Amino acid sequence: MSDLTLTERIFLNIRLPRAITCLLVGASLSVxxxxxxxxxxxxxxxxxxxxxxxxxxxxxxxxxxxxxxxQFHAGEWTLPLAASLGGALSTALVFFLSMNRNATGKxxxxxxxxxxxxxxxxxxxxxxxxxxxxxxxxxxxxTFWNLGTLSGSSWSSVMIIGISFLICFFFAxxxxxxLNALLMGEEEAMHxxxxxxxxQWQVVALNVxxxxxxxxxxxxxxxxxxxxxxxxRLFKGSDNRYLLIGSALLGGSLxxxxxxxxxxxxxxxxxxxxxxxxxxxxxxxxYLLRKNxxxx
Amino acid sequence: xxxxDHISFQAGDKKLLQDVSAQWHVGHMxxxxxxxxxGKSTLIKCISRQLPIHSGEIYFxxxxxTQSSFESLAxxxxxxxxxxxxxxxxxxxxxxxxxxxxxxxxxxxxxxQQICEEVMRYFDVxxxxxxxxxxxxxxxxxRVQFARVLAQLWTTQPLSPRLLLLDEPLTFLDIRYQIQFMxxxxxxxxxxxxxxxxxxxxxNLAARFADTLTLLHEGCVLATGLTTEVLTRQNISTAFxxxxxxxxxxxxxxxxxxx
Numbered sequence: 001m002s003d004l005t006l007t008e009r010i011f012l013n014i015r016l017p018r019a020i021t022c023l024l025v026g027a028s029l030s031v032x033x034x035x036x037x038x039x040x041x042x043x044x045x046x047x048x049x050x051x052x053x054x055x056x057x058x059x060x061x062x063x064x065x066x067x068x069x070x071q072f073h074a075g076e077w078t079l080p081l082a083a084s085l086g087g088a089l090s091t092a093l094v095f096f097l098s099m100n101r102n103a104t105g106k107x108x109x110x111x112x113x114x115x116x117x118x119x120x121x122x123x124x125x126x127x128x129x130x131x132x133x134x135x136x137x138x139x140x141x142x143t144f145w146n147l148g149t150l151s152g153s154s155w156s157s158v159m160i161i162g163i164s165f166l167i168c169f170f171f172a173x174x175x176x177x178x179l180n181a182l183l184m185g186e187e188e189a190m191h192x193x194x195x196x197x198x199x200q201w202q203v204v205a206l207n208v209x210x211x212x213x214x215x216x217x218x219x220x221x222x223x224x225x226x227x228x229x230x231x232x233r234l235f236k237g238s239d240n241r242y243l244l245i246g247s248a249l250l251g252g253s254l255x256x257x258x259x260x261x262x263x264x265x266x267x268x269x270x271x272x273x274x275x276x277x278x279x280x281x282x283x284x285x286x287y288l289l290r291k292n293x294x295x296x
Numbered sequence: 297x298x299x300x301d302h303i304s305f306q307a308g309d310k311k312l313l314q315d316v317s318a319q320w321h322v323g324h325m326x327x328x329x330x331x332x333x334x335g336k337s338t339l340i341k342c343i344s345r346q347l348p349i350h351s352g353e354i355y356f357x358x359x360x361x362t363q364s365s366f367e368s369l370a371x372x373x374x375x376x377x378x379x380x381x382x383x384x385x386x387x388x389x390x391x392x393x394x395x396x397x398x399x400x401x402x403x404x405x406x407x408x409q410q411i412c413e414e415v416m417r418y419f420d421v422x423x424x425x426x427x428x429x430x431x432x433x434x435x436x437x438x439r440v441q442f443a444r445v446l447a448q449l450w451t452t453q454p455l456s457p458r459l460l461l462l463d464e465p466l467t468f469l470d471i472r473y474q475i476q477f478m479x480x481x482x483x484x485x486x487x488x489x490x491x492x493x494x495x496x497x498x499x500n501l502a503a504r505f506a507d508t509l510t511l512l513h514e515g516c517v518l519a520t521g522l523t524t525e526v527l528t529r530q531n532i533s534t535a536f537x538x539x540x541x542x543x544x545x546x547x548x549x550x551x552x553x554x555x
Binding site: 233237 | 344346365366367368369370371373374375377380381382383384385386387390391394395397398402428448
């Protein structure tokens with residue numbers, strides 16, 4: 001290792017893990033987007049909708065504020081741990097609150113969606129409270145984290161996001177047939193022999209793991225999970241098997257381009273990547289809406 | 297054979313089905329008629345296991361239906377409802393292929409593809425197999441759904457009987473397609489060894505195509521049996537509160553004229 005020049009070491013220890021993290025995060029968020037849109041049968045759904053990313057944001061904010069106040073820091077893992085724990089807990093909260101015990105014991109996805117919106121609002125105001133309470137440097141950290149950044153990437157983040165993504169992706173592919181059937185509605189899916197309760201559980205669990213882990217290392221990156229599945233549907237329809245594979249590839253590449261822009265636009269300073277994805281994602285999304293591909 | 301053994305269903309305090317019993321045989325078109333709120337759709341939903349019955353038992357092929365998993369049930373029972381919309385753009389053949397989902401694990405086999413082609417040709421949707429389902433007219437969409445549901449039950453070697461439930465599938469079709477579909481279905485019942493149980497609104501259509509009729513009224517069976525036994529002046533007046541003349545045509549088919 002000592003033979004390596006500085007450039008080589010920068011490439012190996014900073015640039016390369018960052019590029020791979022970027023691919024994995026983009027893939028995770030987009031695959032999660034496909035899963036969520038299929039479950040809710042709704043094109044406006046994005047992976048953060050059931051509370052995962054707002055919970056992660058609150059977890060991270062708590063870490064920034066409390067960590068500074070009580071002077072604890074358990075190493076590089078504290079922040080990702082706080083964020084993924086926040087994400088997992090808030091999604092669990094949304095999931096259990098949305099369970100309504102009517103005669104059939106069925107969970108309506110609309111209830112799940114609305115509960116998600118409510119809990120998101122609650123947790124984001126929690127993040128707001130934290131930045132209000134925080135002193136300047138912590139408030140800045142909270143802001144940056146909420147806009148996403150890949151500058152903290154390392155080989156360990158690559159390992160963890162990579163493993164969680166690959167496992168989730170494998171299981172997601174196995175669900176693609178069931179998710180296709182769900183496109184015709186819950187009743188028709190049931191008639192095709194699909195256990196809806198189990199499917200909802202599986203999709204939510206996969207979504208939580210992918211979004212919480214990715215968000216834990218890079219912060220909140222919006223619009224990737226929303227736009228990538230839509231772009232793919234334009235090309236080759238809505239078969240979920242194709243969408244899952246395609247969004248893993250396209251999501252990773254698009255986020256890499258976004259990261260490139262984030263690093264080069266104001267070089268040597270670095271723009272938060274969430275700003276770039278929103279700047280690009282919003283116009284694309286509005287264009288898709290105006291083309292009315294879904295005959296809304 | 298499908299057997300309903302004294303089944304009841306209630307939502308809250310309201311009894312929607314009370315002590316309904318029936319026996320429906322293979323090769324027969326068994327149609328259910330009745331006024332709004334009589335429990336027709338509820339009955340179909342109970343048979344399809346979408347709603348859990350509170351008492352009684354339902355047997356298909358001599359097996360209580362709650363004994364099978366949803367997955368294995370889907371291989372011998374299909375349900376066709378009113379207009380079905382899809383959430384995102386899908387090609388017509390992709391929709392039809394969904395009917396084969398209970399039969400393959402990850403990838404469609406050659407047999408699945410063959411069956412899809414056969415049913416699509418049968419229902420005359422093969423020519424627009426590549427089109428986007430969302431862009432079809434109501435009648436075309438319903439034909440695609442007929443094909444999808446039949447693909448679910450289709451076998452190349454009919455062994456054990458399979459069950460087709462119809463929940464007012466003709467509601468949004470014009471008269472030409474209503475009659476065309478019933479004729480096609482009548483052929484398939486024999487050829488594919490099906491038990492058909494369906495809800496139909498139009499009494500004259502029911503009279504023309506039913507092998508057995510069941511008239512539901514306030515959650516109970518008011519009359520059941522052959523068309524001539526069920527569609528009497530008295531029964532129609534009790535169930536629908538409307539007066540009708542029952543005209544028997546030369547070919548034996550009953551026709552109702554409403555006053």
